[in-house]
Amino acid sequence: MNEKKQSGKKRLFLLVLVAFGIVLWITFTNLNRIALRHTLDETIGFVKIRLEQYETDAANDRVKSLVRLLDKTVSLGNEMTLKEGFGTQDLDAFAEEQRLTGALVLDENLNVVMQTTKGGDAMPLWEKLIDSAYVRNIVEYPKKTYSARLEENGILYDFAAVARADAPGILITYIQKDNEDIGDLTVDSLLRNFPLELSGIATITENGRVISSNSSEQIDKTTEECQELYNETCGAAEDGIVRLTSNQGVWYGSKEYTGNYTLFVFFPASQVFMTRNIVCASYLAIAVMVFLMALLWQTKMEKDALRQHQKRTGIITALGTAYTSISLVDLKKNTVEIVKSASDTVEKQKRFALKRFVQQEQIDKIIAEPYREEYLAFADMTTVAERLKGHTSLALAAQTVDKKWILTLITPQRKDADGNVTAVLVATRDATEEKRREQKQEDALRDALAAAEHANKAKTVFLNSMSHDIRTPMNAIIGFTALATAHIDNIDLVKEYLKKISVSGQHLLSLINDILDMSRIESGTVKLDNAEVHLPDVLHDLRTIIQGNISAKQLDLYIDTQDVHHEDIITDKLRLNQVLLNIVGNAVKFTPAGGTINIRVEEKPSARSGYATFVFSVKDNGIGMSKDFQAHVFDSFTREQTATRSGIQGTGLGMAISKNIVDMMGGTIAVKSEQGKGSEFTVTLDCKVCAESVKYQPIPGLKGTRALVVDDDAQTCMSVSKMLREIEMEADWTTSGKEAILRAMEAHNQGADFKVYIIDWLMPDMNGIETVRRIRKVIEPGTPIIILTAYDWADIEDEARQAGVTAFVSKPLFMSELRDALTRKEVSGRQPLLPKHGDYTGQKVLLVEDNELNREIATAILEEAGLKVDAVEDGTDAVARMTEAAEDAYDLILMDIQMPKMDGYTATREIRTLRSNKKANIPIVAMTANAFEEDRQKALKAGMNAHIAKPIDVNILMRTLDKIFKQNP
Structure with missing residues (x-):
């Protein structure tokens, strides 16, 4: 009987696997057809757009060409008027200069007075046209003009006619047009090398002939010739998809009509149903493996059941050593046998009937009230067999009325032929100490988890918020570095690029300095660094940083000012840049290619004396925001669903950071937006002005002009x-x-x-x-x-x-x-790379730096300042060099801090102990990436004279050298 059930289960399992495979085949077939339909629609739509673009370009080219030809004809008339004795040579020269095919000068009777042409006498070519009423009318109405694109003997000409300005008559000019003159986009090039998805073929036909295709074999063939080429046989259309059988296999596609053209797009069946074939083949392999594994598992289970039966006899003995009471419950007979009792005074009974109300009374007497209902359900022997399915045992910890904890374990003891549990062991033991340790561990883990989650969230917020700000100037640095390399021979151009790299680098350095200042992040406070700022520098630096992204997305950028009378203000330039970069960066990110971004700065009067109100607005015509999202745009980690669906990346922190900064600066930030039409962010700040409004005087020589x-x-x-x-x-x-x-x-x-x-x-x-x-x-x-x-x-x-x-x-x-x-007047000549500084010629410096690139940069800067530089790679080398060198060998040591063998602090202390008083007191300057204030203090305590943070700021380095050499001449 059991074998029959097992055999039935095998057949049912196999049937389920087969049915699921059929469902997969049908489902992915339909999904692939839907995807094919979508691909067909997109491809045909794209080709239609290309055709429309071609026709539009051709029309625009014709109009522009005719307008230019009319301008040239009018210019010819003006030259004939201005130049006395205008003759055939002048006409030839004008035609050559203006690249005309020919020009005719006619009198009032339409007789040719003068002509120039590349093809002999041109009068017969245009005789019928000249004799037409609309050309003759030009003689009577000189203000009239005529222009047209004409075809004569299979050749296209642009033709223009205007009245003569020097005498009654007509001037005619014409230009022979080539196919290349019509524009870069032609019908036969629409699909040439067209990269089609799924390795398909796209073809455009007109009047039954192929005029464009990404398959070179079809070009200039008729539709019938293409069918013969592939031995095609079309099947019935289903959902607008045509099945085509050819000598190259089965294809699926569609055809569309647009204007005079017919579009054919077909894809090979192997590509169309590739997903279905892969999925179904994979499923077949997996299904076979699963079925074989199920057979092996069933065999293993039967062997395990035999071994388990052999082990059950030892369970009671094992439990007896750990549990204070053990009972054997026969579920079929509903009887209980006490195997071990918690009290030796209780007389053991071999077997007695299990009664529900007696069991409940015992539970009420022993178990504390909050746990009684759960314990009663746990000890319900009518449901225990069902609850044990899929489990090796059941366990429950409960508190007793005397505040102790007990652990009750229920394990299967016997099973029938169908695998159903027929008897269980119920064992109980004291778990008070265990529960206390567990509770203590849970509390500790809970606290640790809360701390870890808080720290992880703080780290994530911190890193994500800085990612966008760091990448923007990095983009400018990398881009202008590449441009400087490409134009290395153009000194002025390289200087301009280096200036822009310096602006972006300084901005990046400021951000990194803020990242390193962990104490401000942990305290949640940021200190504003207000200083004098030149407002034009802010806007031009902003333009420099975002220019790469603007160009990459082919956006139109408009920046203007309105009523700005105070160009020098007091504010935190870094924070103002950060706010504007966040807003403009989002405008670039959420504006599709070809869109427009407008940045405006407007000054308004302020109610506070000595202040002015500046309004910075950034407007785009991008995807915009919904009204619901506008209420949360300044919340942390909030992003519009349209942005996430479109795959635009971001953290949702930029606007929250900007709002916090603007609030700290005492300003306001607002947004207006409409989905599909764009957004406008407005930042309003009251800034202290550095001086009264400047009244600019007229420029001599330009006043009144x-x-x-x-x-x-x-x-x-x-x-x-x-x-x-x-x-x-x-x-x-x-x-x-x-x-x-x-x-x-x-x-x-x-x-x-x-x-x-x-x-x-x-x-x-x-x-x-x-x-x-x-x-x-x-x-x-x-x-x-x-x-x-x-x-x-x-x-x-x-x-x-x-x-x-x-x-x-x-x-x-x-x-x-x-x-x-x-x-301004034009200036020329290379500007000095380094700022003005003292004369260090002849001074000798020992540079201690383990990084090769840093050594090269520092050496170049120092040598350009006139110093002689020796370099070593480690603190041990520096100590050895100073020990062996003469007293006057070096005037200064620039010391890195983190080095592999001996750090800079230790090396400095070693040098300060040298016997030579002059060498022991040589000026030592820390030059390190350890940029915290505590690092500077640590350097001074180690015996160093000054501290310079990396990356090296040339101005700071020069000021430090001026100070050092002034104190130590």
Whole structure:
């Protein structure tokens, strides 16, 4: 009977494994089809976008080309008017300069007066067109123009016609167009080398012919030829997915119609159902292994049951040595046999009936009230067999009425043929001392766990909060280091990059110094370090640090100021930078590529005397935030779900840190946001100003003159124009480069030239350099033209100066910088790397440093300052060198602290004990990464004269050397 049950269980288990395998096959087949549908939709959608982009680019190119040709035709008419005796040679020269295929000069009767062409007589080519009404009307209505893209004999031409300015008649110009002139994106290149998921094939056909495909075999073939090429047979469509059988296997895909094009996208079945095949194959292998293991386990259990039966006879004896009372309960007969009693006076009974009410009375008499109900349920013999299933024993500790603890153990003693428990042993012993030790251990563990969790949380909060702040300047340092390496021969450019690396490095060093100051973290307090700050430096340093991330995501950055009259304020520059970097960093992180970020600084009057209110706003058009999340945006570890779903990384600490810093600075921070439209953070701070508002005087030679501001951001135009009016210049502005050129020409023709041009570098219709190049053709040569930009101009500086740019100014533009740009003169020559310091020529230094790179850096700095440097690698070497050296061998020792054989403190103490008084009293300066105040005190106690923290700050090093050599000439 038992064997039949076991056999039935085996068959049932095998059936379950097979059924689950079938479910897996069906489920993953459907999932793969859903994924295929999604991939098809995305791929076809992308190709449609590419087609639309191609058609849009082609249309835009045609319009731009015709507009340029009209401009050239008008320019030809102006040259014919201005130059007396304009002849065929002049016409040839103009056509060559403007890269025209040909030009025709017609009189009022439409007869050719003059022509130049690369293909002989051009009149027959355009005779029908010239004779048309819309071209003839130009003679009668000279203000009319005509331009068109035409095809003649299979060749594309751009054609333009305008009225002659020097006499009645018409000027005609034309340019032969090549396919390459239409733009980089062409139909036949849409899918060339297109990286398609799942190794599929994408094809575009028009009028039954393949015009583009990522498979070179299909290009320029008809649809029927492609079917013959692959020996294709299409199956029925299911859920919009077509099954295609070919000599290359089975494919699944779809086709779509868009305009005149038909799109085909197909993927091999092996790729489409790869997940299903892998999962099902893996499951089959696992299922076979599990079934075999189950058979082996069943055999083992049968053997173990036999051995267990042999051991049961020794259980009672083993329990008897540890437990004070033992009873054997027969569950089938409902009887109890006392094997061992806690009291020798109690007469042992071989067997008696188990009665529930008697059992409850005994429990009420012995067990304390809070544990009675649980103990009664534990001792319920009607349920014990079920509770023992899957367990080797049951145990329960309970407190007695006399405040002691007892441990009761229930173990199986006998089982029937089906494995059901039929008899159990119930053993009880005193566990008071054990329970006390356990409770003590639990309390200790609980306290240790709470302390560990607190410490771990503090560490996690600390590390996560600093991660973002450290990575931002590191990105700038690494990026500008790579740029400096790439432009190593350009000294001025390398100097600019090194300056930006220094700014980011100083910011990073400040952050690291705060990280090392563990006492402030543990106490939960941060001390503000208020000092004089030049506000333009804050904004330009911020731009330098974030520029790499802005460029990487191809974002548009706008920075401007409004009514900033106090450029020098008292505040904590590091904390202000930290707040602005957190906000701008989030704007960059949550703004998709191609988005816009606006940073504005505005000064407002303050109610406090000697103070001004500064409003820093950062606005983006990114993903925005929900109204519910805005209420928690400044809480620690809070992040919008849309950010987490999109995979944007972050800790959720940046805004909480910023809020705490702004609160400490006595300011406010607020946010306005809307999902899908972006966010705007506003920080308002009352800052003490360093001086009264500066009234800038007019610039000699520019007072009352006209200036033109050109920037696609109207707010920037108005802000710069307001500054110009404050120094008594007449400011005008426009948001278009093309309009700026026209206004420059108009002003010049009227004799009222603009004396200053301030032009943005990047504008949508025409960039600043091209705008400058065209304006230079019509204005006076000495007129200053300033490029205004929020980006690094180093790569385009040469081109810009060749175009006529006289100066560059970074956004945001402050009044002091505007006046400097208008009055500065160009300077040249390399600036000194080191700050001014005393003359150390001939002084000899012993450098003790175990790190090779640190030795190289320190040696280079010291030698550039004029010192002679000897270097050793350990404290033992330093002591040996000083012992053996002459008294006047060295004037100074720079000593590292942490070294492998002998640390700097020990080495200093050893040197101070030398017999030579001069050597024993040589100045020793600690140069170490141990930057705490206690480390400085420890160095002085060890006998050192000064302490310099790593990384080496050149200014601090030079000041220390000045002090040392002044005291010890």
